[in-house]
Amino acid sequence: MTAEVELGEPQAVPISADEDVVRVRQLVRTVAVATKLSLVDQTKLVTAASELARNTLVYGGGGGAEVTVLDSGRRKGIRIVFADDGPGIADLDLALTDGYTTGGGLGLGLSGARRLVDEFEIDTAVGRGTRITVTKWAR
Amino acid sequence: MERVPVLKIGDILLVSIQVDMQDQTALALQEDLADRIVATGCHGVIIDITGLDIVDSFVGRMLSSIASISRVLDAETVVVGMRPAVAITLVELGLSLDGIRTALNVERGMELLALARAAEPDDTGFDLGLDLDGFGSPATP
Numbered sequence: 001m002t003a004e005v006e007l008g009e010p011q012a013v014p015i016s017a018d019e020d021v022v023r024v025r026q027l028v029r030t031v032a033v034a035t036k037l038s039l040v041d042q043t044k045l046v047t048a049a050s051e052l053a054r055n056t057l058v059y060g061g062g063g064g065a066e067v068t069v070l071d072s073g074r075r076k077g078i079r080i081v082f083a084d085d086g087p088g089i090a091d092l093d094l095a096l097t098d099g100y101t102t103g104g105g106l107g108l109g110l111s112g113a114r115r116l117v118d119e120f121e122i123d124t125a126v127g128r129g130t131r132i133t134v135t136k137w138a139r
Numbered sequence: 140m141e142r143v144p145v146l147k148i149g150d151i152l153l154v155s156i157q158v159d160m161q162d163q164t165a166l167a168l169q170e171d172l173a174d175r176i177v178a179t180g181c182h183g184v185i186i187d188i189t190g191l192d193i194v195d196s197f198v199g200r201m202l203s204s205i206a207s208i209s210r211v212l213d214a215e216t217v218v219v220g221m222r223p224a225v226a227i228t229l230v231e232l233g234l235s236l237d238g239i240r241t242a243l244n245v246e247r248g249m250e251l252l253a254l255a256r257a258a259e260p261d262d263t264g265f266d267l268g269l270d271l272d273g274f275g276s277p278a279t280p
Contacts, residue, residue, distance in 0.1 A: 040224045112232035
């Protein structure tokens with residue numbers, strides 16, 4: 001973790017409408033291909049990004065995603081940060097439970113996305129918004 | 140917003156999703172399909188997702204809803220063409236695609252629908268719970 005180097009500038013996508021979720025998916029797909037993730041890992045990362053971008057829009061009231069390519073010295077990876085200034089998550093354990101939803105969805109967005117990536121961090125507080133950082137490493 | 144075209148081929152409605160759908164596009168497809176099932180009286184729907192490189196929980200839910208709505212309207216739905224990486228990801232995501240029939244490609248999907256149709260006791264779509272074995276065969280003296 002300590003030897004991680006960022007390769008290039010982070011690429012940012014604002015998330016304020018339905019079509020921005022598509023834009024996030026397209027950017028993540030392009031970067032994942034360029035970073036030579038395997039097809040399954042590309043698919044997992046793009047799927048996770050789709051879930052989290054939708055959460056940023058639907059629950060966070062909009063925000064943005066930032067995609068950065070990393071080099072750990074041994075392998076390359078992709079880090080995506082999803083940030084919003086929405087209401088925040090009051091009960092994180094509950095929000096990370098499969099099937100729990102406040103938005104009428106399937107309740108798999110957050111918990112499912114966590115399973116699809118290698119590293120998952122969440123920073124949230126009521127009234128302070130939510131910041132989710134996910135990382136996927138090339139194998 | 141783009142719309143996904145719904146094609147009628149014989150007794151089957153075929154939907155081939157070729158674009159990276161916005162959520163609104165997916166919802167519109169659900170409504171378009173319900174309308175077309177009723178308008179055409181088709182008994183089968185094939186949704187070809189060969190063109191999709193991901194299926195997230197939203198699209199997964201749309202597929203399940205389409206299958207349920209079709210069933211209520213007396214039509215069977217088969218989802219075909221799922222890529223292997225998509226199947227692996229779906230399972231890890233936790234989506235079970237309840238109630239959805241799948242086939243590897245459009246051809247197998249059509250076979251599956253034909254079999255399902257042939258297995259129905261009559262053409263009304265109602266299962267009356269009657270034993271219809273031998274029904275329609277020449278009466279035995």
